[in-house]
Amino acid sequence: xxxxxxxxxxxxxxFTCNWCTYAGADLAGTSRKKxxxxxxxxxxxxxxxxxxxxxxxxxxxxxxxxxxxGCHPGECHYIKGNFYARRRIAALRTILKQFGLDNRVxxxxxxxSEGDKFARxxxxxxxxxxxxxxxxxxxxxx
Amino acid sequence: xxxxxxxxEDLEGLFKRLLEKKAVDCLVLPHKVGNxxxxxxxxxxxxxxxxxxxxxxxxxxxxxxxxxxxxxxxPERVGIVAKPCEIxxxxxxxxxxxxxxxxxxxxxxxxxxxxxxxxYADHAGEIGDWVDSGKINELKDKGIAIREACAICENRLADxxxxxxxxxxxxxxxxxxxxxxxxxxLSSTELSLEDKDVERQAEKEKIxxxxxxxxxxxxxxxxxxxxxxFLRDCIGCKNCxxxxxxxxxxxxxxxxxxxxxxxxxxLNLAELRSAIGVPTNQLLYHLTRIYHVCTTCVGxxxxxxxxPKNIPLTRLYPMIAEKVQEIFEYEPGKDVEEPLxxxxxxxxxxxxxxx
Numbered sequence: 001x002x003x004x005x006x007x008x009x010x011x012x013x014x015f016t017c018n019w020c021t022y023a024g025a026d027l028a029g030t031s032r033k034k035x036x037x038x039x040x041x042x043x044x045x046x047x048x049x050x051x052x053x054x055x056x057x058x059x060x061x062x063x064x065x066x067x068x069x070g071c072h073p074g075e076c077h078y079i080k081g082n083f084y085a086r087r088r089i090a091a092l093r094t095i096l097k098q099f100g101l102d103n104r105v106x107x108x109x110x111x112x113s114e115g116d117k118f119a120r121x122x123x124x125x126x127x128x129x130x131x132x133x134x135x136x137x138x139x140x141x142x
Numbered sequence: 143x144x145x146x147x148x149x150x151e152d153l154e155g156l157f158k159r160l161l162e163k164k165a166v167d168c169l170v171l172p173h174k175v176g177n178x179x180x181x182x183x184x185x186x187x188x189x190x191x192x193x194x195x196x197x198x199x200x201x202x203x204x205x206x207x208x209x210x211x212x213x214x215x216x217p218e219r220v221g222i223v224a225k226p227c228e229i230x231x232x233x234x235x236x237x238x239x240x241x242x243x244x245x246x247x248x249x250x251x252x253x254x255x256x257x258x259x260x261x262y263a264d265h266a267g268e269i270g271d272w273v274d275s276g277k278i279n280e281l282k283d284k285g286i287a288i289r290e291a292c293a294i295c296e297n298r299l300a301d302x303x304x305x306x307x308x309x310x311x312x313x314x315x316x317x318x319x320x321x322x323x324x325x326x327x328l329s330s331t332e333l334s335l336e337d338k339d340v341e342r343q344a345e346k347e348k349i350x351x352x353x354x355x356x357x358x359x360x361x362x363x364x365x366x367x368x369x370x371x372f373l374r375d376c377i378g379c380k381n382c383x384x385x386x387x388x389x390x391x392x393x394x395x396x397x398x399x400x401x402x403x404x405x406x407x408x409l410n411l412a413e414l415r416s417a418i419g420v421p422t423n424q425l426l427y428h429l430t431r432i433y434h435v436c437t438t439c440v441g442x443x444x445x446x447x448x449x450p451k452n453i454p455l456t457r458l459y460p461m462i463a464e465k466v467q468e469i470f471e472y473e474p475g476k477d478v479e480e481p482l483x484x485x486x487x488x489x490x491x492x493x494x495x496x497x
Contacts, residue, residue: 053395056429061415074489083487090495091436091466091483095429098462099366107496137366141417142425 010064010129012122014041015050019077020111021069027115028122035119036126039067047071047107048081052092059101062138065129067121068107075111082109103132144325144335145318147310154194156317157223158187159331166221166247166327170210172197177266178259181207183220196271198223198251199309202262203289206444208232208387214241221247221327225256227295227442229303230475231387234438237482240390247327248303254278255292258447272309275352291443291456294357296350299342302475308340316340360457366425372458373428375451378421382455383431385448388438388474396427432462437483439463440474469495 016022022043028035044050047070055066068089070082089107096102106125110118148156160166161184169184173191179202184190191197207224208231214220222232229250235241254273256262262269265286273281278288287293300306304324308316318338319325328335363369380396383389395401403411403422412418441460449455467473469492470483 052433053426053430056426056433060426060429080487083489084484086492086496087470087484087487090469090492092433093495094466094469095432095436095462098364098465099369100364101366141419142415 008130008134010038010126010134011062012039012065012067012125012129013058013063014039014067014069015044015047015054016041016067016069016110017047017049017071017077017082018043018045020071020075020109021047021118023112024069024110024114024118027112028118029115031115033115033119035122038065038126038129039122046076046078046081047085048076048078050085050088052088055092055105059096059104059135060137060142062135064104064132064135064138065125066105067125068105069110069118070107072109072111104129104135143306143318143320143338144328145306145316145338146333146335147314147316148333150195150313150315151193153198153307153315153317154190154192156331156333157184157190157194160221160327161185161187163330163332165219165330167218169221169223170207171221171223172200174200176263178202178204178263180204180259181210183210195315198307199253200262200271201254201256201269201273201288202259203256203292203443203447204259205385206231206387206442208235209385209444211235211246212240212387212390214246216242217245219245219247221249223249223251223307225253226250226297226300226302227253227291227440227475228387229300230297230440231442233302233475233478234388234440234482235390236478237480238388238390238438243478244323247305247323249305249307249324250300250303251307252300252309253292253298255288255295255298257286257288261286275349289443289447289456290360290454291441291446291460294353294360294456294460295441296353298349299346308342357461360461362461363458369428369458370425373424373453375453376424376428377451378424378427379450380427381448381450382445382459385444386431386435386459387442387444388435388440389431395430396423401427428458432459435459436463436466437470437472438474439467 076082093102108121170181172179173182174197179197179200207222207228212235229248232248236243304321305319310316319328363372439459443456445459446455472483
């Protein structure tokens with residue numbers, strides 16, 4: 001098991017909003033910031049588009065981590081989408097916490113100019129999830 | 143609040159006059175069916191049986207009455223006489239726009255905790271129509287226990303809705319209107335109302351303290367493995383959803399192709415994961431449902447009663463929902479004017495819950 005952990009490359013699903021975090025990720029790329037290639041980004045138009053069920057579904061389907069990115073509160077392209085998203089994510093994480101799943105889910109506000117922050121968060125997250133090991137759901141018959 | 147004290151047997155007359163004076167066009171209230179209690183929708187006051195009080199305080203829980211008036215958006219006014227948890231659920235439904243605020247008159251009656259309607263019917267003789275906490279403990283020693291949802295309920299006293307019916311010593315009841323609509327309805331029945339201010343804080347605190355103690359003793363679910371074991375017997379019948387007063391989608395995700403895959407979709411899923419459990423999405427269904435009701439769950443326990451496999455769902459839905467309600471400082475069903483947590487926000491909040 002320890003061995004498996006060592007060679008383990010986590011699969012992280014990232015939900016990012018089109019206007020800030022996706023552009024932030026883009027900036028990280030164009031400015032050649034290095035970060036681990038573990039995240040698979042799904043672009044949403046707004047973090048408010050994220051149905052918490054998406055997170056539940058990817059976790060149950062075996063994703064090792066879920067990243068949710070949006071504009072900083074108050075800077076949403078649609079004025080208040082991320083305010084609603086914040087409430088939903090807080091509720092969802094409170095539920096996940098009861099079952100010890102919350103440490104696989106992280107959300108950050110990353111603006112289009114914060115390529116550095118995106119790279120840093122991805123690095124931190126990959127490390128954290130490597131420590132946690134693979135999602136046990138991956139091999140379960142669900 | 144404005145109200146008056148009545149003898150228990152006068153409640154019957156009150157309900158009849160509410161109908162007669164057109165304060166309501168119809169009335170949902172419990173009545174006796176053999177050994178048991180069930181709801182009926184009354185148009186003609188003559189059908190209200192005597193003594194009405196014996197049915198409205200009978201400690202039996204069948205269906206959550208809010209479910210009966212869910213979708214009541216017509217101008218004709220319906221009154222519902224029910225337990226506080228049912229009235230709370232109705233208030234949540236009003237906020238969810240599943241019921242018209244002005245066409246439903248909510249009348250809550252004191253509750254001391256209820257038995258499942260099976261248990262009530264089996265032991266109706268011993269339980270009787272009117273129980274208090276002493277009687278409940280006495281029955282518990284005999285092996286007849288109230289529902290788990292009732293044992294952990296902190297809000298048994300009638301304090302929500304438009305009209306409240308409180309039990310007072312000496313076989314009397316206090317009927318009072320706590321909203322304009324409630325006072326208006328009571329006034330129309332020609333009761334002489336006076337300002338009433340009943341202090342029940344001490345009683346409330348005692349109920350809450352006892353309930354908290356019971357809650358602490360319940361087994362907790364703390365990992366996915368425990369949740370899987372807990373749901374082992376689930377057959378995916380979704381009765382918990384259908385009987386839940388605050389689950390209201392016209393078409394549930396889990397009735398649609400993605401939520402309930404069949405044929406080729408099912409085969410593709412199996413190919414993707416080598417093997418899948420069927421019926422599918424058992425864990426996803428319950429986790430999603432927890433999220434969907436996490437702010438509105440009133441803890442009535444209808445889900446548990448509805449489960450054909452006797453899964454003690456009170457240990458899942460209300461217990462987890464409570465944690466979410468805590469972070470929003472939200473108490474479901476308390477105030478119809480208070481916005482639902484998911485449709486409002488503060489500019490600065492909740493950051494500590496995000497990562």
